[in-house]
Amino acid sequence: MADTFADVADVVSRFAAHGYLADQRLATTVFLQSRLGKPVLLEGPAGVGKTQLAKSLAEVTGRRLLRLQCYEGQDETTALYEWDYGKQLLYTQLLREKIGQIVGDAEGLTEAVGRIAAEESVFFSEQFLAPRPLLEAVRSEEPVVLLIDEVDRADEALEAVLLELLAEYQVSVPELGTYRAKREPYVVLTSNNTRDLSAALKRRCLHLSLDYPDAERELAIIQSKDTGLPAALARALIDVVRGLRELDLRKAPSISETIDWARTLAVLGATELTADLLAQTANVVVKYDRDLRRTLEVLPKLVDPNAELPGDAPGHSHGHGHEHGHSREPDHSHGPDVRAAKDEPGRHDEAYYGPSGPGRTQPAVGKSQGERSFNAHNARRRPV
Ligand SMILES: Nc1ncnc2c1ncn2[C@@H]1O[C@H](COP(=O)(O)OP(=O)(O)OP(=O)(O)O)[C@@H](O)[C@H]1O
Ligand SMILES: [Mg+2]
Secondary structure, three states: OOOOOOOOHHHHHHHHHOOOOOOOOHHHHHHHHHHHHHOOOEEEOOOOOOHHHHHHHHHOOOOOEEEEEEEOOOOOOHHHEEEEHHHHHHHHOOOOHHHHHHHHHHOOOHHHHHHHHHHHHHOOOOHHHHEOHHHHHOOOOOOOOEEEEEEHHHHHHHHHHHHHHHHHOEEEEEEEEEEOOOOOOEEEEEEEOOOOOOHHHHHHHEEEOOOOOHHHHHHHHHHHHHOOOOOOHHHHHHHHHHHHHHHHOOOOOOHHHHHHHHHHHHOOOOOOOOOOHHHHHHHHHHHHHHHHHHHHHHHHHHOOOOOOOOOEEEEEEEEOOOOOOOOOOOOOOOOOHHHHHHHHOOOHHHHHHHHOOOOOOOOOOOHHHHHHHHHHHHOOOOOO
């Protein structure tokens, strides 16, 4: 049946058919999810395919995708449900005459209020309920994939709200009762490790740390994206990207950046990967000035291990074809505060949000985070 998987190999091949190349660990997790009915929690750096996994799962199983994008300060009205205040107001206007009849012959305010109160459940009925993704997932007639994206950005209070859902696939609305999913949703949670998630949340999930793929799989991913870059160049490009990932960059290039770089080089008609060409296009993959400077410094060495770097002592060219040490040496261009921050757990926060990670003096919420939260919030607001 399209909705479940026969075995792990079935997961691998069906995801591949939809352009997602899952390794054995990931495919096993997805298979177990479909059999055990447990949510999956994917943690890992930016751009390693966490969100895409949920999207592909929806495509592969033919399920509708519901997405809850988490952000700081989010409350349950954007996650669970809201009462549609605008609609309630509209109905009271339209029903003014009827309401007038109900309270018309009431003696005094107290009696009038009492009569309205007797009717108030009308305004807290399904009619006026505005379900948000979590409730929608549970109420859906058809089985869905529920993506709870970047859950580490939400506050712990929202995490608590998630617990009931994740354990029982149910949501309680005090005025209406408890909704239980008719068909269990496949739930995928993602986290960039900006903070530790609660043990209670982790316990309810199949937990998997995703990291950058090995060179072979990354090559397969690049080739599956029809970037137009010849295979030999793609292979060389991946070696360069992997070299960059070993540098102490604030934001290491992810799979999506490798794809972008390959596309860029293909558009430019590259027939050879020279350090010059890579340097001219490095801004596609490296997004911070300091990272770019560091990248430009080491590119010649990554392309050709025999290349002389400006800082190399004369005769320092080793000529035996492997990278040793340059990419791992301490990065003096980074201040000690940055280095210290990199050693803390949750370093992806910094990689992800830039200069506002732990150990920095800026406030903990990066600008981009705020903007994305704002946009995500507004995108979900219904016109009233
Ligand atoms: N295994 C894979 N197979 C095919 N494409 C992949 C794979 N992993 C990543 N990609 C590509 O990388 C892109 C980025 O992945 P995605 O947006 O899922 O990353 P993410 O882990 O959610 O990152 P972020 O933390 O920034 O949200 C995807 O759109 C997809 O094109
Ligand atoms: Mg994502």
